[in-house]
Amino acid sequence: MTAPKRTVRLLVLAVAGLAASAHVGTSNAYFEGAAGPYGVRVVIRTPGVIPGLAQISVRITDGAGVEQVTVRPLRADVGLEGAPPPDVARAVEGDPALYDAELWLMTPGSYSVHVAVSGAEGAGTAFVPVLAVAERRLPMSFGMGATLIGAGLILFLGAITIFGAAVRESVLPPGDDPDRRQRLRARVVMGVSTVTLGLLLWGGWTWWDVVDAAYRERMYQPLETSTALQDRASEGATLRLTIDDPAWRGRGWSPLLPDHGKLMHMFLVKDDDLGAFAHVHPVPHDDGKSFDVPFPPLPAGTYRVYGDIVFESGFAQTLVDEVTVPSTPAAETGAGRDPDDSWAELTPRGAGQPIYELPSGRTMRWERESLGAVTDEETTLRFTLAEPDGRPSALEPYMGMLSHAAVTRNDGSVFIHLHPSGNINMAAQQRFEEAEGTGGPASMHGMTHGDGTSSVSFPFVFPSPGAYRIFVQVRVDGQVETAAFDLDVLAS
Amino acid sequence: MTTIAQSAPAALAPDVRTSSTTIAVPWYLWAVAFASTSVMVGVTWDISWHRTIGRDTFWTPAHLAIYLGGAVAGLACGWLVLRTTFAGSVRERAAGVTFWGFRGPLGAWVCIWGSLAMITSAPLDDWWHNAYGLDVQILSPPHAVLAAGILSIQIGAMLMALAQQNTAGEESRTRQLLFLYAGGIFTVMLATLGTEEIAFANSHRGNVFFVATALMFPPVLVAISRSAVGRWGATTAAAVYMGATMVMIWILQLFPAQPMLAPILRQVDRMVPPPFPLLLLVAGLGIDLVMRRLPQDAGRLRSWATAIVAGLAGMAAFGLAQWFFAEFLLSPAARNFFFAADQWDYNSMPGEWQYEFRASPLTGTGLGLAAIVAAVASLGGLGWGNWMSRVRR
Numbered sequence: 001m002t003a004p005k006r007t008v009r010l011l012v013l014a015v016a017g018l019a020a021s022a023h024v025g026t027s028n029a030y031f032e033g034a035a036g037p038y039g040v041r042v043v044i045r046t047p048g049v050i051p052g053l054a055q056i057s058v059r060i061t062d063g064a065g066v067e068q069v070t071v072r073p074l075r076a077d078v079g080l081e082g083a084p085p086p087d088v089a090r091a092v093e094g095d096p097a098l099y100d101a102e103l104w105l106m107t108p109g110s111y112s113v114h115v116a117v118s119g120a121e122g123a124g125t126a127f128v129p130v131l132a133v134a135e136r137r138l139p140m141s142f143g144m145g146a147t148l149i150g151a152g153l154i155l156f157l158g159a160i161t162i163f164g165a166a167v168r169e170s171v172l173p174p175g176d177d178p179d180r181r182q183r184l185r186a187r188v189v190m191g192v193s194t195v196t197l198g199l200l201l202w203g204g205w206t207w208w209d210v211v212d213a214a215y216r217e218r219m220y221q222p223l224e225t226s227t228a229l230q231d232r233a234s235e236g237a238t239l240r241l242t243i244d245d246p247a248w249r250g251r252g253w254s255p256l257l258p259d260h261g262k263l264m265h266m267f268l269v270k271d272d273d274l275g276a277f278a279h280v281h282p283v284p285h286d287d288g289k290s291f292d293v294p295f296p297p298l299p300a301g302t303y304r305v306y307g308d309i310v311f312e313s314g315f316a317q318t319l320v321d322e323v324t325v326p327s328t329p330a331a332e333t334g335a336g337r338d339p340d341d342s343w344a345e346l347t348p349r350g351a352g353q354p355i356y357e358l359p360s361g362r363t364m365r366w367e368r369e370s371l372g373a374v375t376d377e378e379t380t381l382r383f384t385l386a387e388p389d390g391r392p393s394a395l396e397p398y399m400g401m402l403s404h405a406a407v408t409r410n411d412g413s414v415f416i417h418l419h420p421s422g423n424i425n426m427a428a429q430q431r432f433e434e435a436e437g438t439g440g441p442a443s444m445h446g447m448t449h450g451d452g453t454s455s456v457s458f459p460f461v462f463p464s465p466g467a468y469r470i471f472v473q474v475r476v477d478g479q480v481e482t483a484a485f486d487l488d489v490l491a492s
Numbered sequence: 493m494t495t496i497a498q499s500a501p502a503a504l505a506p507d508v509r510t511s512s513t514t515i516a517v518p519w520y521l522w523a524v525a526f527a528s529t530s531v532m533v534g535v536t537w538d539i540s541w542h543r544t545i546g547r548d549t550f551w552t553p554a555h556l557a558i559y560l561g562g563a564v565a566g567l568a569c570g571w572l573v574l575r576t577t578f579a580g581s582v583r584e585r586a587a588g589v590t591f592w593g594f595r596g597p598l599g600a601w602v603c604i605w606g607s608l609a610m611i612t613s614a615p616l617d618d619w620w621h622n623a624y625g626l627d628v629q630i631l632s633p634p635h636a637v638l639a640a641g642i643l644s645i646q647i648g649a650m651l652m653a654l655a656q657q658n659t660a661g662e663e664s665r666t667r668q669l670l671f672l673y674a675g676g677i678f679t680v681m682l683a684t685l686g687t688e689e690i691a692f693a694n695s696h697r698g699n700v701f702f703v704a705t706a707l708m709f710p711p712v713l714v715a716i717s718r719s720a721v722g723r724w725g726a727t728t729a730a731a732v733y734m735g736a737t738m739v740m741i742w743i744l745q746l747f748p749a750q751p752m753l754a755p756i757l758r759q760v761d762r763m764v765p766p767p768f769p770l771l772l773l774v775a776g777l778g779i780d781l782v783m784r785r786l787p788q789d790a791g792r793l794r795s796w797a798t799a800i801v802a803g804l805a806g807m808a809a810f811g812l813a814q815w816f817f818a819e820f821l822l823s824p825a826a827r828n829f830f831f832a833a834d835q836w837d838y839n840s841m842p843g844e845w846q847y848e849f850r851a852s853p854l855t856g857t858g859l860g861l862a863a864i865v866a867a868v869a870s871l872g873g874l875g876w877g878n879w880m881s882r883v884r885r
């Protein structure tokens with residue numbers, strides 16, 4: 001890819017794919033887990049502007065006799081002590097397991113929604129981390145613009161008419177007619193007020209521009225990065241991601257927090273056909289701004305690079321970049337390789353095909369709820385792994401989770417790293433739980449151990465229509481298996 | 493409206509109604525005075541709401557009070573204009589000004605304009621919240637449109653009372669008081685617009701405070717002093733400003749409330765009242781004492797000199813009084829129900845800053861600039877006041 005093309009491409013990724021919750025293209029948060037004795041699936045649709053109203057839905061997936069569901073927003077620095085009283089979520093008519101609520105996110109930064117469920121089986125809580133960031137700017141519709149211009153014109157002409165009447169007639173005793181001089185003065189005043197009001201309007205317009213520019217400045221932008229491949233004959237190819245942004249290590253950024261024991265989770269997706277995928281874990285370089293990882297033996301081409309990091313404040317980011325690999329790196333040496341790194345070349349069967357045959361002979365089946373997928377609708381992505389002989393596989397934890405999935409829109413404008421517990425950042429969740437002295441292992445209930453199951457499921461909401469690919473990773477017999485499925489998502 | 497003057501000289505001759513001191517104040521004067529008050533109460537309440545509870549909807553009582561004021565002013569004046577135009581007597585039509593073929597008192601048109609501006613600001617404000625997030629500051633472009641509408645309603649109320657005062661003669665005491673009352677409420681709204689810059693005692697020894705107050709208050713106080721029938725116009729309007737603000741301080745604190753938004757940095761258990769009013773009574777007194785020496789028919793130079801002296805004297809007395817009063821407001825003696833100097837927003841971090849002067853301190857340049865601004869602003873007030881003292885329709 002040529003340099004200008006690459007710049008444009010990255011710009012598109014940065015704008016279309018403003019990352020929040022450490023994901024690109026959506027800052028919505030999904031969580032599936034436990035709130036005490038109850039299973040819950042929480043979807044937080046973030047407002048996109050701050051201060052703004054987040055839409056929260058809580059589905060009770062396990063447990064009966066729920067009497068009340070409440071939600072509270074916690075900002076990372078003040079926690080429950082600085083949280084408002086809980087809001088009672090409304091039961092959604094026609095769906096007894098679903099509750100919904102709205103919460104204001106007032107200031108940019110790291111929040112957590114504290115979900116409390118109470119009922120016949122007792123009470124329980126869950127923390128769902130969410131990032132409050134300004135990530136969009138609403139364009140004005142033609143109708144709204146026309147209405148405002150119309151009203152503005154009436155006000156403008158009305159004000160000038162009032163100024164004219166004030167000079168021409170208002171000081172006359174009732175019944176007297178204005179003379180020529182008064183009429184002339186009125187015309188002069190109307191002319192002067194036209195210019196003055198015009199200048200005032202121009203001032204107002206400039207003010208609006210200043211506010212708009214300041215808002216754009218505050219809008220969330222991933223840290224600027226550069227990525228390069230360093231090919232050394234002895235050690236193989238090393239991928240180095242460098243954070244060039246002056247804000248890095250500057251004021252406002254706290255140190256990084258390990259997530260599943262890794263400071264960075266990096267995903268590589270081959271750009272042209274999405275035919276190669278890697279989930280690797282770069283380690284910090286001595287220079288304090290770079291992260292290195294041996295490039296896996298994948299085909300030559302341009303790769304999309306997504307690096308997930310989380311700060312101690314609970315604020316998570318996805319660093320977005322691209323790297324071109326001129327030739328397939330030399331065979332894997334294993335030097336400096338994290339044992340949890342994994343990669344694969346993939347050839348899905350086509351959109352909507354539910355079976356993926358793995359090189360090991362195993363097959364992964366996508367248990368689709370329905371054939372179609374639409375945007376903004378809560379859905380569950382469920383997959384089952386079978387041994388070559390058809391027996392259900394026994395899944396093992398892979399970096400503490402039963403499975404990892406990455407959902408990407410083919411054009412790269414959406415990229416989300418999912419776990420069975422959703423897309424929330426586990427490190428951020430743990431941070432909130434520890435700060436408030438609650439939760440802990442309860443909310444990871446059922447997520448860390450396979451318990452012999454062969455199925456995994458992920459809560460998800462597709463943020464925009466288009467062609468998507470889902471990469472699913474599980475571990476069985478100590479080996480990481482990566483499968484891929486394609487689907488077309490329609491607008492709701 | 494040549495035809496009116498030509499065809500109805502008899503109808504325009506003074507009749508028993510206009511010369512009588514028992515004549516009732518027209519209903520629409522009460523309506524716009526009520527509208528003006530309702531908007532003022534609503535705005536003060538709404539600001540308190542945002543400082544205490546934080547979360548609001550379209551239907552909060554504070555918002556309803558603002559809408560009610562806008563609706564009453566717009567509907568009352570709209571009805572007055574329609575009635576005057578299509579069913580008014582010759583006298584009533586003659587007492588109005590022409591606007592796009594319609595007739596009505598100038599103040600009514602200003603009120604209608606204010607209502608339309610308030611209505612226009614609503615969709616713009618709503619879009620603004622969706623585009624840029626809820627604006628929690630007082631001054632934003634959509635709020636400026638709303639403020640223009642609100643101030644127009646206050647000015648319209650003043651003008652309607654003035655036209656009545658100026659045509660009814662010296663004995664129209666109620667109309668005179670209604671004008672001063674409307675002027676006082678206008679001053680409350682003006683001061684409210686500057687809340688973030690000038691309201692808190694922490695800023696009262698800073699350059700911004702002196703220059704901003706010199707710009708904001710001399711025009712309105714000099715104008716009211718000039719156009720009032722009595723000798724204490726500016727003083728009365730300033731007293732209304734201080735009285736209305738203090739009443740709001742005392743009433744708001746009576747209501748229990750709790751913050752509903754995170755982060756809550758301070759536990760608040762009742763409505764946070766506005767800061768204690770500025771001592772504009774002192775400015776009003778100073779301005780009135782000088783302006784009363786100026787006859788209505790004084791020459792231009794004398795008028796200008798008097799207005800400048802009035803503005804400078806009033807603002808100097810005010811600045812001096814506020815300088816020391818601010819120190820009192822920051823002291824423990826003011827941390828009580830009466831002065832409410834210890835009441836702060838739920839999302840402001842508690843700290844020593846609450847009781848310290850924070851603004852960049854007043855300098856010689858700042859003081860000089862404030863004096864120049866006050867002098868020019870007083871001249872503006874004189875022009876406005878001269879015109880207001882002649883408004884008859």
